[in-house]
Amino acid sequence: MVKNHPDIHIELEGTPEEVRAALMKLRERLSEHQVETFNAGTLEVVLAEVLNNVVEHALANHSDGTITLCANYDVNKWCIRVRDNGTPMPDNQIPAGEQPDVDADLLDLPEGGFGWMMVRTLAHDIVYARTAHNWNELTFTIPDTPG
Amino acid sequence: MNLTSKTEGETRIVTVHETRIDASVAIQFKDRMREETDSAEGRVVLDLSEVDFIDSSGLGAIVAAMKQLGSKHRMDLSGLNENVDKVFRLTRMDTVFKIHPSLEVALAA
Numbered sequence: 001m002v003k004n005h006p007d008i009h010i011e012l013e014g015t016p017e018e019v020r021a022a023l024m025k026l027r028e029r030l031s032e033h034q035v036e037t038f039n040a041g042t043l044e045v046v047l048a049e050v051l052n053n054v055v056e057h058a059l060a061n062h063s064d065g066t067i068t069l070c071a072n073y074d075v076n077k078w079c080i081r082v083r084d085n086g087t088p089m090p091d092n093q094i095p096a097g098e099q100p101d102v103d104a105d106l107l108d109l110p111e112g113g114f115g116w117m118m119v120r121t122l123a124h125d126i127v128y129a130r131t132a133h134n135w136n137e138l139t140f141t142i143p144d145t146p147g
Numbered sequence: 148m149n150l151t152s153k154t155e156g157e158t159r160i161v162t163v164h165e166t167r168i169d170a171s172v173a174i175q176f177k178d179r180m181r182e183e184t185d186s187a188e189g190r191v192v193l194d195l196s197e198v199d200f201i202d203s204s205g206l207g208a209i210v211a212a213m214k215q216l217g218s219k220h221r222m223d224l225s226g227l228n229e230n231v232d233k234v235f236r237l238t239r240m241d242t243v244f245k246i247h248p249s250l251e252v253a254l255a256a
Contacts, residue, residue: 099238117238
């Protein structure tokens, strides 16, 4: 569970530059709590994809886009909650995230479509919902052992 | 986006002097790669040893950089740190590129 007063709480606007700044802030916070840096690399990879997706899709064409990121360490895993005031996911569900075809010829190699595949591979307990105030809410956990 | 390049024999070595290749710089990275590899005559080695984070947009930009070289030139990678390597393995892009542990190894190959 994400606690009421999570260890990490970062609020950002919906731009790629803000995502970069938020992830760098996250790294800084993690290094302040040395014992809690387990699997921090995986946490950063997953959060980057989740936040980039929010910026590119949910908050596309929104000038007042806001994202909140809450995370805390809980025994053997990270618990994360990301909320944004953007457009709902298509069909109210997160994409399947299938592996793009990397066996294609050079010019047909995929340059995108990896985001949800990485999230679904690395994150556990992924739940998407719309909140009572019409925000998107994605919660998930990251185990503290690299897998 | 700070990239530099030099030529050793027939190999063009491009070094990324940035710690992150992410969505905020992906397009810039692709454009800078074109400038640094336009006159390459043989193989290109992209040295990522200073990079400690890439996301899927950064990965896409590296693939795009290889595609814009065309089929004449191969592009190898060197010096992937743990987090960067993880993204290549997860997406199976490690099967597309030849990945060398260091620039020295890449040049000897």
